[in-house]
Amino acid sequence: MANFADWRDRMLRAAWREGDDLPQEVLEWMSELYGEAGEISEEVFCELWTSRTFSMARAAFQVIEKSAEEETGKKTTGEEYCYIDYVRDPDIGPVGVVKIKSVEVSTPDWEEILGTMAEGVQEFVMSHYRIVWPVCENHRTGLHVGYFRGISVWHCREGHTDGHVVRAIDPVTRL
Numbered sequence: 001m002a003n004f005a006d007w008r009d010r011m012l013r014a015a016w017r018e019g020d021d022l023p024q025e026v027l028e029w030m031s032e033l034y035g036e037a038g039e040i041s042e043e044v045f046c047e048l049w050t051s052r053t054f055s056m057a058r059a060a061f062q063v064i065e066k067s068a069e070e071e072t073g074k075k076t077t078g079e080e081y082c083y084i085d086y087v088r089d090p091d092i093g094p095v096g097v098v099k100i101k102s103v104e105v106s107t108p109d110w111e112e113i114l115g116t117m118a119e120g121v122q123e124f125v126m127s128h129y130r131i132v133w134p135v136c137e138n139h140r141t142g143l144h145v146g147y148f149r150g151i152s153v154w155h156c157r158e159g160h161t162d163g164h165v166v167r168a169i170d171p172v173t174r175l
Contacts (some may be wrong), residue, residue: 004031014042015049015106023109023150052108055108057098060110064168067134068121074129076121078166100126102134115152118169134165151175 008030009026012022021106033040033048038049065076097106098113100120105113132142136156146155148165151173157163168175 003039004034011042011045011049014046022107023111026107026109029108045115049108050106053106054098056108056110056113057100057105057117061100062115063114064117064121067080067169067171068125072125072129072131074125074131076124100124107168111147111150111152113124114169115147118152118154119145134166145169146173 005164011030029052035047068074068076078126097104098116100117101123103116103119103123105116106115122133125131134143134154135141136143136158139158141155141156141158143156143166146153146165148155152165153175154168154169155163156166167173
């Protein structure tokens with residue numbers, strides 16, 4: 001399996017992720033990809049990495065969009081709002097970046113993408129509609145994206161010590 005480790009390291013350097021502590025989900029995907037296709041080129045790998053990130057970002061956006069619309073009664077899509085901007089820029093790196101408002105993600109990791117999409121939709125709702133979303137029912141303050149045991153969550157900064165986790169961002173995820 002030494003060939004896989006060498007290939008993985010080369011691919012991560014190509015994706016500008018060298019030294020990053022990647023989630024197990026991403027490493028497993030890379031292992032499956034290597035098992036299916038062998039030592040694919042850096043160019044092909046970067047295309048697959050970016051396609052996966054972009055696809056996951058669209059799915060994550062749908063989860064957040066539904067939640068935002070149910071809780072605010074406001075639409076988060078329309079001509080005035082382009083929710084995902086796919087960028088491939090040599091200054092950014094060899095891998096495309098998915099952007100939503102001022103936040104971006106370039107790793108095909110579900111929880112990171114979900115948190116990033118939540119921040120982008122939250123920024124849109126607050127700037128476009130002037131509504132604080134989501135809100136902690138106990139403290140009546142706005143929530144922030146956080147991570148708890150590897151899961152993206154809505155976190156309230158009020159209350160005991162450092163606040164508390166209100167809920168997972170993805171409603172099907174159990175804490």
